[in-house]
Structures are given as structure tokens and as C-alpha cells.
Amino acid sequence: MKEVVRHRSDLSDLHVFYAVAVCGGLNAAARSLRVDPSTVSRALDQLEARLNTRLVRRTAQGVVLTKAGEMALARVRTIESQIEEMEHEVLDSEATSPIGAVTLSCSDGVGAYLLTPALTHLLRENPKLDLRLDCGLWPNNPLEADAEIALVFNAEPVPGYVSRPVAYFHYGLFGTQSFFELYGMPQSPEEALRHPFLHHTAQKLTANMPRKVPAFQDLARRRVETNSSAAVVEGVLAGIGIAGMPTVLASLYPELVMVGDAVEPLELSLVYHRDIERIPRIKVVLKWLEAVFDQKTKPWYRREFVPPHEFAAFTGAQAPNLPLGAGKVTERAPAETQAPKRRIATSGT
Numbered sequence: 001m002k003e004v005v006r007h008r009s010d011l012s013d014l015h016v017f018y019a020v021a022v023c024g025g026l027n028a029a030a031r032s033l034r035v036d037p038s039t040v041s042r043a044l045d046q047l048e049a050r051l052n053t054r055l056v057r058r059t060a061q062g063v064v065l066t067k068a069g070e071m072a073l074a075r076v077r078t079i080e081s082q083i084e085e086m087e088h089e090v091l092d093s094e095a096t097s098p099i100g101a102v103t104l105s106c107s108d109g110v111g112a113y114l115l116t117p118a119l120t121h122l123l124r125e126n127p128k129l130d131l132r133l134d135c136g137l138w139p140n141n142p143l144e145a146d147a148e149i150a151l152v153f154n155a156e157p158v159p160g161y162v163s164r165p166v167a168y169f170h171y172g173l174f175g176t177q178s179f180f181e182l183y184g185m186p187q188s189p190e191e192a193l194r195h196p197f198l199h200h201t202a203q204k205l206t207a208n209m210p211r212k213v214p215a216f217q218d219l220a221r222r223r224v225e226t227n228s229s230a231a232v233v234e235g236v237l238a239g240i241g242i243a244g245m246p247t248v249l250a251s252l253y254p255e256l257v258m259v260g261d262a263v264e265p266l267e268l269s270l271v272y273h274r275d276i277e278r279i280p281r282i283k284v285v286l287k288w289l290e291a292v293f294d295q296k297t298k299p300w301y302r303r304e305f306v307p308p309h310e311f312a313a314f315t316g317a318q319a320p321n322l323p324l325g326a327g328k329v330t331e332r333a334p335a336e337t338q339a340p341k342r343r344i345a346t347s348g349t
Helices: 004-023 025-031 037-051 067-098 109-125 177-183 215-219 228-239 249-253 280-292
Strands: 054-059 062-065 100-105 127-136 143-145 150-152 162-168 171-176 197-200 222-226 242-247 256-257 265-272 342-347
Touching: 004 025, 004 037, 004 062, 025 037, 025 150, 062 067, 100 280, 109 127, 109 228, 109 280, 127 280, 127 342, 143 171, 150 280, 162 215, 171 177, 171 228, 171 265, 177 256, 197 228, 197 242, 228 242, 249 256, 265 280
Parallel strands: 100 127, 100 150, 197 222
Antiparallel strands: 054 062, 143 342, 150 265, 162 265, 171 242, 171 256
16 A cells, blocks of 8 residues: 555656646746645655656756756656546546446347346446346237337338347257157157147247248147247256247257257347437447347357257357457447437337
8 A cells, every 4th residue: 555655646746847847947837736836846856856866957047857857757748648648538438438228128038048148248347337128028919118229030121210130040849858868859840749849929929920930830739838938948948848949049058959950040130210329328238239149159140050069169168148349338429319219119039
């Protein structure tokens, strides 16, 4: 602690010396610093005593820098410049640091398994940011929430809104390795009809959403039927039966085994009103979402199908769904930019 206090005093004396050198005299420096001339004289004497050298020669016209003083001034000028730059950076960071809440709507499965585990980095790096995650369960109608950002499957164009694809979900039939060891591994989707089926009723949501598993699901015995995709996932993991699920879950749960081929993928898009995209709190969440669904490091989100048995090469020892490089946003939002209330229709998945 003594070292910290001593160096802080050194910086204060250096600042006084800088003022004396720039202003050309002790009285002028005192006026600039708004202190008494005796304070300036005392600080300068302390600095010279500590350095054991003369930095200035006092004359009737003011002060003249010695050779040591000229050398010290060059260094102190750099220090003053760096301090000023640091102050500007801190002030700018504080002024543009994301503040407030962002409402994000998505399906319960996406919210529970893909977003919530990745929230740690976002919230730690943005302590003034709050997230309102709306994972409403609507089995037969699109989710309509007062959301600023929505994750929408097979989004349709809406005037005034940005709709940007970020990921592709490939669906297939899944069960656990232990379940198939106990009840037999089907060699085709048709053979899978022997097994109990967990049915997600939201699979019949809207006309623009294709089936996420083949049509034979209508012939399967639905031992469990639910409007919650999270309930389907937990049921499969618990060994109740099989279900149509996205391949990304195999990256989270290696015990899942896929039966047959994947069907046509669903496109997941970021949807938000173009008027709000430059607001810092919105911008940082958008950047975070892009990192969560980064297709370069997470092949299960790519348009082309990558089979689950190839995921191990990408997951490694790291948690597979954590975002990479989702940091703060430092750009200043225009003063006139406001965050209007927007309603975004999304499809529960």
C-alpha cells in the first residue's frame, strides 16, 4: 500500500512539473492548476529532491529547463498524453456501455439449451445489461411478444424489419444409446415405430413450417405429447422413447443416437426492427447471438448437413455451445436513436 501511495504522489509532482514547463513559470503554473504558488514550489522541490537533480533554473523572467528537465519533460509529456487518452477511453466506454434490458423471444428449447448456458459471458462483460428471455409456449399459434429481438424459424419478410439467417436446424429421430441397447436399435425410421414416441405438438404450428420429422410420426404411438420442446428433450434423455429433435442436441448430449437421415433443415433468423440495431444494448446482444450460432466453429448450425458422429472433432474439451468473442460494444449510438416498442411474431420450436 505504501508503494501505491508513493507513486501516486510522484504522478502529482510530475503533473506540477509539466504545468511549470508548459506555462513557463511557477506563478503561471499555479494559476493554471488553481493552487497556491507555494504548493507548486513545494511539489517541484520534492520532485527534484527525489530525482536528485535540477529540472529547472528559476530566473526573473520565469523558469528555464535544464538538460535533465528537457529529458523529463519529454517523458512526462508522453505520460500526460496517455493519461488523457485513458480518461477519454473510460468516459467513452461508460457512455456507450450497454445499459438496460433487452427482450428476446425464442422457443423454449432454444432458450433453455442454447441461450441460457451461454449467458454467463454476456452478463459478466456487460454488468449494466439485463436480458428478458421470452420462451412462451403456444402450441397452435405464432408467439407474439413485445420483443425487441426474436429468433424465428422460417421467418417471413416484414416491412421495416431486418431478418438475418444465423443457423440451420437439421432434424432427425433420436434416442439414447442406453435406450437402444435395452430395446433394440432400429435400422430405419419405419422400424422406429416399435418404440414409444414423444411428440412435440408445436411441430404442426404454421403452414410455412415444414415437418421436422418424416410423416410416419403420425403413425407412431405417442406415449408423450407436449407443447414443450424442452420436455421432449428431457423425456428422451430419461429413456422414455424416441423423438424428432435437432442435431445440435447431439453436440450437447453425446449419448444421443440418430436413426436414419435428417430432413429438410429449418432456417433460424434474427429478426429486429432496423430502427434499433445501432443502440448499444441491442447491438451487443445481436453480436452475442451471432457468436452463439457461429457456423464456423459449430458445424451443426450450417446449411449443409454434418452428421453427429463428426461433432467430436469440433467440441473437444470446451462446452460446445458457448459463444466465442462476444464482448462489449463501444460504438456510440446516435442521440436521436430511440428504442420503439415493436411486436415480432415468432414460431415456437
